[in-house]
Amino acid sequence: MPRGVKSEPGPMRYDVCRSPRGRAGAERHRKDGTPSCQPCRDAASKAHQLYKLRCMRQGEQLVSSIGTRRRLRALAAIGWTFGEIGTELGGWNHTTVQKLASERSDQCWLSTVQAVRGVYDRLSMTPGCSAYARNRAARQGWLPPLAWDDEMIEDPDYVPLEQVMRDWEQALTEDRAWEARHKKRLARQRKAAERDSEFLARQREREQTARESAA
Structure with a gap:
């Protein structure tokens, strides 16, 4: 079947599919709104690798x-x-974009x-x-x-206001969480002290009762 003709029930084939034309196939898929086929993704990935090699040879900055x-x-x-995002970049591999991010x-x-x-x-x-x-x-x-x-956005020392607010809110949340845990710990310590005090009081009463009975 000639390329560029839709087969039933297979997907649309493009003239650039399975060809050494690099990102052209993936770009065509993107413009037509269709998922890139595996040959086009492979060709785009290979083209990107060649592009990086070319950059190295040309001394790109x-x-x-x-x-x-x-x-x-x-x-x-x-x-x-x-x-x-990789598709919008011209068929870049998902892993390549993920590494950049x-x-x-x-x-x-x-x-x-x-x-x-x-x-x-x-x-x-x-x-x-x-x-x-x-x-x-x-x-x-x-x-x-x-x-x-x-x-x-290119300045490494730039911190956006929203990030400052997030960091402040996170620090405030952590402080509140620590304060809540501290209050619970103090409450447990007070209850334990009260139980110890009641136990000692009962013990003293029993000892007093025992001494009075012996007398």
Whole structure:
């Protein structure tokens, strides 16, 4: 069957599928709104590896990855999965995007920073559909795009106000929890002291009664 013709019941095949054209197949899938097929994902991953090798040979500049990390985490906080972000980046592998969002490396290629910035600018005001991504980001304490100042997001010393408030609330919650535990501990100690006091009082009464009976 010629490529580009839909077969029944198989998926749509594209001219770029199973071809050495790198990210073109994944990009075509993204534009058509269809899931990337495995050959296109493999080709995109291979193209990305070749791209990194090309960057190394050309001496491309390595820069801080903190802004890239913050942008990827912010997109995850509003419901974008790493796989979806990778597709928007032109078919990047889910694992590659996940590594960029982690703290495994402090540097990345300048072109990577520019690519992620472009996707961030395009998606930051559009909520994603993944509740899992939002919940995971919430557990990790990742901030959404509105918490970041676009002019300061690359600054490693910049701490957004929302993060300051979260840290303060967390510290306050911990202090309140410690105070509550301390009050419970004091209450248990008071009850134990009262029981000991009552026991000693009863014991003294029994001894007094025994002495009076002996007399």
